[in-house]
Amino acid sequence: MFDKLKRWLALPGGHGTPVPAELWAHVEARLPFLNWLPFEARARLRTLSEDFLTEKEFYGARDLRLDDEIMLTIAIQACLPILNHRGLAAYRGWVGIVVYPGDFVVPQQIMDEAGVVHEYEEILLGEARADGPVLLSWFDNGSPPGVNIVIHEFAHKLDMAGGSADGCPALPPGMSRKAWAKTFSAAYERLCRLEDAGIETILDPYATTSPGEFFAVASEAFFEAPISLRADFSSVYAQLTAFYGLDTATGEEKLRGTRLAV
Numbered sequence: 001m002f003d004k005l006k007r008w009l010a011l012p013g014g015h016g017t018p019v020p021a022e023l024w025a026h027v028e029a030r031l032p033f034l035n036w037l038p039f040e041a042r043a044r045l046r047t048l049s050e051d052f053l054t055e056k057e058f059y060g061a062r063d064l065r066l067d068d069e070i071m072l073t074i075a076i077q078a079c080l081p082i083l084n085h086r087g088l089a090a091y092r093g094w095v096g097i098v099v100y101p102g103d104f105v106v107p108q109q110i111m112d113e114a115g116v117v118h119e120y121e122e123i124l125l126g127e128a129r130a131d132g133p134v135l136l137s138w139f140d141n142g143s144p145p146g147v148n149i150v151i152h153e154f155a156h157k158l159d160m161a162g163g164s165a166d167g168c169p170a171l172p173p174g175m176s177r178k179a180w181a182k183t184f185s186a187a188y189e190r191l192c193r194l195e196d197a198g199i200e201t202i203l204d205p206y207a208t209t210s211p212g213e214f215f216a217v218a219s220e221a222f223f224e225a226p227i228s229l230r231a232d233f234s235s236v237y238a239q240l241t242a243f244y245g246l247d248t249a250t251g252e253e254k255l256r257g258t259r260l261a262v
Contacts, residue, residue, distance in 0.1 A: 018046075018050065019046075019049075019050055019053075019068075019072060023068060023069065023072060024046065024072070026069065027069060027072045027073050027076060028076075030073065030142075031073070031076060031077065033223055033224045033248075034076070035251070035252075035255050036223075036226060036248045036249075036251035036252045036255065037083075037246070037248075037251055038251065041083060041084075041246070044083060045076065045079055045080065045083055048079045048082070048083060048087060048088065049072065049075040049076045049079045050075075051088060052075045052078060052079050052088060052091075053071060053072070053075050055088060055091075055095065056075075056091075056095055056096070056097055057095045057096055057097070058071050058074075058097050058099060059096060059097070059098045059099070059133075060099055061098050061099065061100045061101075062100055062101055063101075064099055064100065064101040064138065066099060070099065070138060073150075074097065074099070074136065074150055077148065077150035077151055077154075078091075078097075078134075078150055078151075078154045080151060080223055081151065081154055081155055081158055081219060081223075081244060082154075082158070083244075083245070083246065084244060084245025084246060085158070085172065085243065085244055085245055086172075090157075090158060090161060091154075091157060093131060094129075094131060094132055094133060094134075095133075096132065096133030096134070097133060097134050097136065098133050098134070098135045098136070099136050099137075099138050100135065100136065100137050100138065101137075101138060102137055102138070102139060103124060103125050103137050105124075124137075125137045125143075125144075125147070125149050126149045126150075126152060126153040127153065128153045128154070128156035128157050128160065128165070130160045130164075130165075134153050134154065134157065135153075136149055136150060136153060137149055146204055147204065147220070148220040148223070148224055151219055151220050151223055151224075152216045152217065152219070152220050153216075155215060155216040155219035155220070156212065156216050158170075159212055159215055159216070164212075165212035166210075166211055166212050167184055167188070167210070167211030167212045167213075167214055167215040168180065168181060168184070168211075168215075169215070169243070171243065172242070172243065172245070174242075175239075175242055175243065179239070180239055180243075183235045183236060183238075183239050184211065184214065184215065184236065184239070185211070186235075187214070187218075187233050187235065187236045188207075188208075188211050188214045191203055191207055191208055191214065191233075192208045195208050201232045201233070202221050202225055202228040202229050202231075202232045202233075203217050203218060203221060203229075203232070203233070204217050204220075218233065218236055218240065219240065219244075222237065222240045222241075222244065222248060223248060226248035226249035226251075226252050227249045227252050227253060227256075229249070230249045237249065
């Protein structure tokens, strides 16, 4: 089913050949937050996404037929976090992306304090495995409101590159791990207090599950709702700006200002 896409993405000179303009424009239109990016960044995102498609292998679970639009939509969003952060080198060591039609059930195990192992099943929208594939849900009408499954799981992949998914990924040169830990620890604790008080923020309550989930949810907001993230968690936004090498809130402001002027 991937023959046509593979022909487009043959590897002359080590890079994928361009995806047809019509397909690219159609998928871009479904991802309005790409408008926060400057023009040159969007051009690089296109090239990086094409290379991503040549390097990774997609599998449709439960008889899901993966078409070019689905794969390109995933590739673009997966490449956003690495656009100015190591490029595809950040995703080396694994190749598989498994896509489910909707949520899916994964068997889990947990050991209690007495050493007894309990087995259970968990319903998931996505899962990133340290040295293995990324599992994603696909919804024809888009992800649930306020959720970006792809960015979330690929943020976990970046987090895992720094060890466990604990919210402290490997940082680019020049960034302070101490400052990162202090900022994110304080913001995580604050979010937990706000959630306990019933006060809503831009971050989904799922971010209170663990520091690792806080980082992944904050990364979703950084790309999809940056002005709101900056308003609610300015220090986290500043750290993510340095980490991802993008100022998405300024991009959103410029776009909204242009629209208001019209």
